[in-house]
Amino acid sequence: MHIQDALGDWSDRPGPLYARLSAALGAAIERGDIPPGTVLPPERSLARRLAIGRNTVTHAYAHLRDRGILETRQGSGSWVAGARRTGEARSPRESLPVAALRNPAALIDLATAALPAHHRLRAAVAALGAADADTAAALDAPGYHPAGLPALRAALAARLTEQGLATDADQVLVTTGDQQALSLLAAHALPDRQPAVVETPTSPGILDVLHGLSVAVRGARPVTSGSDELLALIDRVRPGLVYLVPTLGPHGRVLGADDRARLARALADRDTLVVDDVSQAGLVFDQQPPPLAACAQSDNLVTVGSLSKLHWGGLRIGWVRGSAPLVAALGRAKARADLGTPVLDQVLATRLLPVEDDVRAERVAVLRDQLSHASAALTAALPEFRWLPPDGGLSLWLRLPTGTATAFSEVSARFGVAVVPGGVLSPDGLADDHVRVVYARPPQVFDEGLRRLAAAWVRYRHATDDQPVLL
CATH class of the missing domain: 3.40.640.10 (Type I PLP-dependent aspartate aminotransferase-like (Major domain))
Structure with missing residues (x-):
């Protein structure tokens, strides 16, 4: 399991940021999601991926070492106690965040590129009886x-x-x-x-x-x-x-x-x-x-x-x-x-x-309206971002003016909106200057998600590698 999947909604926990991270890591280790002997990412690497300060990770690791959960050796990194070191301290491919698994009641999902059931499908389901x-x-x-x-x-x-x-x-x-x-x-x-x-x-x-x-x-x-x-x-x-x-x-x-x-x-x-x-x-x-x-x-x-x-x-x-x-x-x-x-x-x-042609015609008409609304809203709320009008589909491919999409998506999740960082859509991470945002949502849902996304961007762009993004 990828470490960020194992951590889940770690920042929703109470207490200082380092204590939240330490508690989430400890819980993942206790569940077996991060098994004994697993080498944890270097402090700077994990800080960058979680969009927090390096000192936050340093204090979290130290707290786990004090509890005997982690072992550390100079030049060899930190690993979960209870077994010999396994694997290497390298960054695996990021997994795609699944918004439905991350507190759906509090999260606006602009990550999942899927539509609700069309009315013709609902009718077909009823007819199965x-x-x-x-x-x-x-x-x-x-x-x-x-x-x-x-x-x-x-x-x-x-x-x-x-x-x-x-x-x-x-x-x-x-x-x-x-x-x-x-x-x-x-x-x-x-x-x-x-x-x-x-x-x-x-x-x-x-x-x-x-x-x-x-x-x-x-x-x-x-x-x-x-x-x-x-x-x-x-x-x-x-x-x-x-x-x-x-x-x-x-x-x-x-x-x-x-x-x-x-x-x-x-x-x-x-x-x-x-x-x-x-x-x-x-x-x-x-x-x-x-x-x-x-x-x-x-x-x-x-x-x-x-x-x-x-x-x-x-x-x-x-x-x-x-x-x-x-x-x-x-x-x-x-x-x-x-x-x-x-x-x-x-x-x-x-x-x-x-009936697929009829379904397609109805879907496309709705998507065109939603895209028009989303384009105007994005231009007003995030004028620094750039994108090309899509030829169809459910999403917009937005280019960040600076920074990395992986770190920004972590901040966005803590503001209650899910987007997909481009790095998870690339075998080599080269697309991590983009985020994929689903525009195919009811206008009121998209507008609230965009409001949260814009607030997350304000917080993120003022952060540095050595400054935690505090909420």
């Missing part, structure tokens, strides 16, 4: 469909064909969300832990998957700014997997038609599995672009999608579109993992696909 033929047929069967409910696989294939990517049902695998799709693909493409290439910034999900596989990850600039750097990196590294989001990545941009076709043809010539994540394609403001695989016929171009972004975050239905042999191999791996995605969720998804 009806004894229609499709639901009855699904309930009469044993319920094990490792590759997905046949009706849903056929419906997804038809939908992709309509979007310009000719697809048969045996080329589609239904997964439990797009995160499972990425896990299956990464395990398949990287059996010997070959390196992987992603964009910077990218999806936190793929970084979590690759981090779990202990794969070396290399980052390139987003493909919206050109593909030459990406192709040169692929040729140099020779990765087993390339993961791209040319349609509404964290930066909110969509790769144009000509550049998309040119990139697809170039990638089709490379000997690597290329994953094109189109999970947010339904939220593009203008015309929805085709997947990369529709621009160049090649078995190494794989498409991953999800119904969660458009319809509801709680609808954990994802899919993989690839060659039939690849889908069959992934299906065997999925069968070993869970025997199949829940069938009633798939019945629900099958009912939503025919």
